[in-house]
Amino acid sequence: MLYTIKQLRQIEQSALSSLEPGTLMRAAGKAAAQAALQLLKTPNQAVLILVGPGNNGGDALEAAVHLANAGHQIFVLHSPSKTARSPSGQQAFNQAQACTQINWLASDAPLQDNYALVIDGLFGIGLTQLAQQKISPALQKQITQCNAMSCPILALDVPSGLDADTGTIITNIAIQASHTITFIADKAGLHTGDGQDYAGLVEVADLDIALEYFPVSVSELNKPALFPDIAKPRRHNSHKGSNGTVAVIGGAVGMQGAVILAARAALYSGAGRTVASFVEATPNFDAQQPELMCRPAQQVQFNPDTVVVIGPGLGNSIASFDLVSRALLSTSPLIIDADALNLMAQQPALHALCNGRDKLSTLLTPHPLEAARLLGCSVEIIQADRISAAKKLARQYSSVVILKGSGSIIAHPDGNMVINPTGNAGLASGGTGDVLGGVCGALMAQHKNMWQAALAATYLHGTAADSLVALGIGPIGLCASELLVEIRKQLNTLLK
Numbered sequence: 001m002l003y004t005i006k007q008l009r010q011i012e013q014s015a016l017s018s019l020e021p022g023t024l025m026r027a028a029g030k031a032a033a034q035a036a037l038q039l040l041k042t043p044n045q046a047v048l049i050l051v052g053p054g055n056n057g058g059d060a061l062e063a064a065v066h067l068a069n070a071g072h073q074i075f076v077l078h079s080p081s082k083t084a085r086s087p088s089g090q091q092a093f094n095q096a097q098a099c100t101q102i103n104w105l106a107s108d109a110p111l112q113d114n115y116a117l118v119i120d121g122l123f124g125i126g127l128t129q130l131a132q133q134k135i136s137p138a139l140q141k142q143i144t145q146c147n148a149m150s151c152p153i154l155a156l157d158v159p160s161g162l163d164a165d166t167g168t169i170i171t172n173i174a175i176q177a178s179h180t181i182t183f184i185a186d187k188a189g190l191h192t193g194d195g196q197d198y199a200g201l202v203e204v205a206d207l208d209i210a211l212e213y214f215p216v217s218v219s220e221l222n223k224p225a226l227f228p229d230i231a232k233p234r235r236h237n238s239h240k241g242s243n244g245t246v247a248v249i250g251g252a253v254g255m256q257g258a259v260i261l262a263a264r265a266a267l268y269s270g271a272g273r274t275v276a277s278f279v280e281a282t283p284n285f286d287a288q289q290p291e292l293m294c295r296p297a298q299q300v301q302f303n304p305d306t307v308v309v310i311g312p313g314l315g316n317s318i319a320s321f322d323l324v325s326r327a328l329l330s331t332s333p334l335i336i337d338a339d340a341l342n343l344m345a346q347q348p349a350l351h352a353l354c355n356g357r358d359k360l361s362t363l364l365t366p367h368p369l370e371a372a373r374l375l376g377c378s379v380e381i382i383q384a385d386r387i388s389a390a391k392k393l394a395r396q397y398s399s400v401v402i403l404k405g406s407g408s409i410i411a412h413p414d415g416n417m418v419i420n421p422t423g424n425a426g427l428a429s430g431g432t433g434d435v436l437g438g439v440c441g442a443l444m445a446q447h448k449n450m451w452q453a454a455l456a457a458t459y460l461h462g463t464a465a466d467s468l469v470a471l472g473i474g475p476i477g478l479c480a481s482e483l484l485v486e487i488r489k490q491l492n493t494l495l496k
């Protein structure tokens with residue numbers, strides 16, 4: 001589960017009320033040292049430890065003593081505090097000072113690139129948006145030097161400079177860790193926005209805090225256990241009618257490929273029948289995928305058994321507006337993407353129709369710019385707090401929402417939120433969103449559960465990209481159409 005800084009502070013306070021002072025810091029230091037030992041592998045290695053002024057620095061000092069006792073050469077670079085240390089921080093400091101194997105570096109010492117590991121204990125969750133002050137030039141220089149080193153960087157709790165709630169960088173520079181050991185519970189900011197780039201591989205150390213201290217969380221990372229209905233094998237006694245119909249609507253002149261990609265994605269994700277519907281210039285058929293039925297969009301039959309994916313390359317003509325209105329007024333489950341989202345952002349009447357629908361029959365799949373248009377704000381505001389933006393969209397449009405981007409966020413209109421951990425930068429190219437829309441449509445058509453369809457589609461879209469990259473296909477130059485066969489493979493693997 002994912003917890004906010006506010007919730008973590010409460011958990012920490014409640015747990016500490018029944019523990020000896022310093023217990024949690026000692027547990028954090030021990031867990032950090034264990035994570036470091038796994039990265040060091042061989043004995044007698046040189047380790048640089050960055051120690052900040054707060055309790056994050058205290059954790060680092062606890063780890064320093066463990067690692068020195070394990071026979072490693074420990075070099076501590078300590079940023080002194082302007083305010084008094086906490087009692088547990090002071091205890092950790094005294095203990096480290098008494099440890100004769102630890103080397104204390106002068107704060108202006110030049111840093112050589114000869115360490116086997118850097119441990120980042122500069123700032124943790126204490127560095128909230130309230131502490132917007134810039135990092136000093138001296139510390140900035142040290143962080144730049146560490147980021148350029150060839151060894152791994154292990155961040156304690158969060159990479160220093162990253163907001164653990166939003167996944168944005170809140171200082172002028174941040175630690176780019178290869179690994180993060182995060183304490184008490186996982187945090188959303190490590191997985192969305194800049195989170196994945198700065199936190200690297202995330203491990204959670206719960207510090208043995210009893211479960212009773214954790215409030216119910218409505219946020220977590222995406223995983224197959226969250227979409228059990230989709231991961232069910234298909235019945236032997238089924239036919240194309242049992243697996244639903246998907247109609248993709250879009251394809252203004254010059255954008256027909258968007259409909260083809262979404263429709264092929266629906267086909268490869270198991271829709272019983274797939275109709276590629278064009279607002280203009282309908283092709284006779286798709287020569288590469290003749291299973292698709294190509295028809296003028298005006299002929300789409302809206303009914304509860306036809307899942308409609310509307311928007312890919314739709315344009316903003318009067319005909320497009322009419323189609324979006326008809327779709328919103330219909331009983332068809334809807335996946336609303338691309339130009340259909342832009343039309344809805346421009347036309348309050350369409351927004352009102354969206355709000356009038358059954359909220360679990362509508363899925364919006366905006367990228368950050370489309371989300372900004374829907375909420376009437378800038379992309380910067382969306383990206384500064386992607387989680388709040390996704391939740392707001394789900395609430396304001398009474399729909400399930402997938403806010404795309406690094407760490408896509410799937411938001412439920414009732415407030416639940418899931419962050420998708422799969423996928424990579426290979427997905428940052430044209431057409432991948434059309435593919436996602438098609439997969440959502442097909443999974444909804446087969447299983448009639450919009451929330452689980454959104455979770456599963458986002459997850460599979462990401463694992464397909466990860467699998468292709470592992471084969472050397474991307475991330476650079478990965479084409480949206482290459483995802484199709486791999487998504488099919490990932491989906492079928494899930495059923496086994």
Ligand SMILES: NC(=O)C1=CN([C@@H]2O[C@H](COP(=O)(O)OP(=O)(O)OC[C@H]3O[C@@H](n4cnc5c(N)ncnc54)[C@H](O)[C@@H]3O)[C@@H](O)[C@H]2O)[C@@H](O)CC1
Pocket residue numbers: 012016024025026028052053054055056057058059081083122123124125126127131132133134135136156157158171183
């Ligand atoms: N309180 C506890 O019981 C526990 C705390 N833990 C650790 O404590 C961390 C939180 O500790 P804190 O609340 O002390 O905060 P942090 O250690 O995260 O950092 C806040 C400190 O940084 C200073 N600061 C903020 N912005 C700065 C800037 N731009 N330049 C220089 N200094 C700046 C603040 O004045 C403050 O001293 C967690 O992330 C975790 O690592 C863990 O030990 C687990 C238990």
Ligand SMILES: [K+]
Pocket residue numbers: 056120121122123124155156157158159160
């Ligand atoms: K840190």
